[in-house]
Amino acid sequence: MVEAPEDNPYVRDPDTSFAPVEEIEEETAREQVRDLRAAIEYHDYRYYVVNDPVVADRTYDALFDRLAELEEAFDLHDENSPTRRVGGEPLDELETVAHVAPLLSLQSAGDADEIRAFDRRIRETVGEVTYSAEPKFDGFSVEVVYEDSAFERAVTRGDGQEGEDVSANVRTIGSVPLHLDGAPDVLAVRGEVYMPRSGFVDLNERRMERGEEPFANPRNAAAGTVRLLDPSTVADRPLDVFFYDVIETSADLDSQREAFDLLRGLGFRVNDETTDVGDVEAVIDYRDRLMAERDDLEYEIDGVVAKVVDFAKRERLGSTARHPRWAFAYKFPPRTGETAVERIVVQVGRTGKLTPVALLDPVDLQGVTISRATLHNAAQVDDLGVHEGATVRIERAGDVIPEVVEVVADADADRAAGDFAMPDTCPVCDGDVVREGEHHYCTNASCPAQLRRSLQHFCSRDAMDIEGVGAAAADQLVEAGLVESLADLYTLDAADLAALDGWGERSAENLLAELEASKAVDLGTFVYALGIRHVGTERARALAAAFSLDELLDASVEALRDVEDVGPEVAASVASYFDTEANVETVERLLEAGVDPERRDRDDELDGLTVVFTGSVPGYTRSELTELLETHGANVTSSVSGATDYLVVGENPGQRKRERADEEGVETLGLAAFEERILSRL
Structure with missing residues (x-):
């Protein structure tokens, strides 16, 4: 103490x-x-x-x-001041450091006969023994070294001989002492860094709400966090540690019990479940008890460890190149596909779709650790009766995506129905949420959860045609904080761009030139670039033909439905987009930056002509053909109807549109006829 x-x-x-x-x-x-x-x-x-x-x-x-x-x-x-727990400067890399003594792995098995065989070998060599029975933590092993009673360094296990220096990160963990009173001159200890279950659930909830991939289990979360290069990020994550071995010391220790007493006395956190037992059967009983209680613990364990208590007998038993002969890990069997729902959160995908997700007590299923499962939509949550605390059965759809199949045990049946409701505002950006059928969507195109996808779409060839902003560049711009909405593209600075990894002055100047050139754009392309749900290139052109930009911003659902190929779902989506304040602000900022979307004057050579294409036309992309014909007054639609004048049959055509043309009595044109009867008129 x-x-x-x-x-x-x-x-x-x-x-x-x-x-x-x-x-x-x-x-x-x-x-x-x-x-x-x-x-x-x-x-x-x-x-x-x-x-x-x-x-x-x-x-x-x-x-x-x-x-x-x-x-x-x-x-x-001072490096070991408590203020350093909030993190220091980001690291360039993790350096490799040799351990003061090898950190060996343990013999392990989940069969009681194997630990009994281990016990027989022990007794045949050194006679009667007492075992230290300890939980086997499912975390991340580290060596922590103290010199002159002060924290000197922390090193990952690595290959057992050397590991990575993670001192700056481990220093941020509150339960790691930075100074020791009355410590031996030499002291190196071994501990297990872990993430508490409640902290793991909270962290995954925050990650999913931001549209980030959640961690699979607390061990992965702890391991990934400890090896981050930014200690400030580590300090914000809920890590803890248990210490369980003295690796090297100048103190005179004769047993594992004395080692634990030394650790506790110096202020190290030692697990309360550790105890001495008299024989291997007591170890087996200890393992069975902890296995029954594991779900009530705040930390993950995947078995128990039995160690010979007496250090002199350990010395006689020795070690192999891989593991000590005096310790054994008696592991738990894999979990079944049933587990408890810790929490239900709402994840925002890159299309803005909101999906309820069950965060689970991690469970092994077909060799994979599952800590979350999709619930698809609010109706499924209600139909299944899923709620926090319920025990559910998990399956992996197609052996890939985990999903909740049924509730198998319900400790609180009154909560099963109506306990969950989708939010009215986006959990990431507070933007308005709209419902379309069984699904819910965030209406804010600049929502951080969908910004990367929106940015990539905005810059794509059929949209603003800004070369240099693919998936990787979009990720960089968002992660660096340079783009928080589509309009931020036009405020980018050459110096900031050049400083990005893999960029340089030329790349930065090229992108700025592309952005400047993109400002002159027709209205249909601009509307498509905004990424309004259900609005592709053809519908965007139809909307641009029917409205000016100012008119479109104020258009009602009824007015939108008067546009050809704009049904109730599309009209509602367009109206909802422009009813969202953040989207309108983005459009206004784009205009202020010099983006100038205008309706192109339409010639009348093909006025009133409605054309549908199937297959490809050599020398043109579909969007180029559509723009060409619509500029001269034609309407290009995606489906054949009684109002269609011509179906143009190109190379590798589909069968369905031709069958539909036959049914509707629509004339079909081959490529030669299309050239002669339509293109020649332009």
Whole structure:
């Protein structure tokens, strides 16, 4: 147990009415910094390790802020100050560092006969033994080294001989001591970094609401976080750690129990489930108990570990090149396809579609760890009766996509019906949500969850035709914070672009030139580029032919439905798009930036002619043909009807449109006839 620092004014009922920094001397600041660091480290121990804080959160925050203020004002920074837990500067890379001693893996099996065989070999070699029975944490193993009682470095397990230096990241974890009172001169310990289940669910919920891919399980989340290059990001994620081995020390230790006593006494977090047992059958009973209780734990475990307690007997048993002969991991069997729903969240996809997703207590299914499953839409949630806390059966549709099949146990039947409702506003951007059939959509085209796709579409060839903004470039622009809406494209700066990875001055100048050239655009192309749901190139041209941009911004559903090939669903989608304030603001900013969409004057050579194409016409893309004919007064539609004048049959045509033309009595034109009777008139 770590004792409170004696005579420290910031431990019990601290006075946080500090004098202004400019009114104190440097020596006073140094003393205050020393006391604040010691007090904050003690409060961290009480909060993260003992789970019994002695000051309120607001008091802790006041102490922490004062320490940071003094360190900055008097340049009293220290790598192991508690203020470093908020993260430091981003790293260029993770350096490789040798371990002070090999970090070996463990023999493991899930069969009771195999751990009994392990026990027989132990007793044949060293006689009677006592085992330390410990949970086998499903996390990320690290070596933490202390020199002169101060945190020196943290290293991943790597290949067991050397690993990656993750000191800056592990330093941000609140339960990792930065200073030790009364520590041995030499101390290296091994711990397991993990993400608590509740923190994992919260993190995945935030990621999914932002349209990001969630982590598969807490272990992946912990491992991925520890190896990030930005410690500030690590500090914002809910990591914790259990310590379970002393790798090297100058202290005289004779047993695993003494090692645990040393760790606890120095303030390390040791799991309360560790215990000594007398024989292998007690280890098996211990494993069965923890397996029954694993779902109630705040951390993931995938088995238990049995270690010979006596260090002298460990020495006699020795190790192979891969694992010690004195320890064994007795693993749990894989989970079945049934698990509990931790939470139901709404994910926003890149099309703006809102999908309810069940965040699950991770379960192994066909060799894959499943931590989420789609619920498709609100109607399915209601039909299945899924709610938080229910036990559900999971299947992988087509052996790929996990989905909830049924509720198999319902501890709270009253919650099953009507417990979930889709939000009225987007969980990512607060934009309005509209319902179309069984599905819900965010109407804000600049919603961060769909911005990458919107940006790529806006710049595509059939839209604004801005070369250089494909999928990778769109991701870069959004991730760098340079583009937060479509209109931000036209405020890009050459220096900012040139600084992006893989870019340079020439690439930046080329993109700016493309953007400038794109400003002169016809209205139909501009409407298509906006990415309004259900509005392709043909419908965009039809809308541009019927309305000016100002008229389109104010068009009612009824007025929109008067346009050919615009049905109720399309009309509602267009009206909803322009009813969304963020979308209108984007259009206005595009116009202010110099984008000038105008209706092109239509010639009348083909006035009133309605044409449908099937197959390709050599020398033209479909959009080029459509633009050409519509500029001269024709209507180009996608389906054959009684109002169609000609079906143009090109190369590799489809059969359905020709059959429909026969049924409707529509004349068909081959390529030669199309050239002679239509193109020759232009």
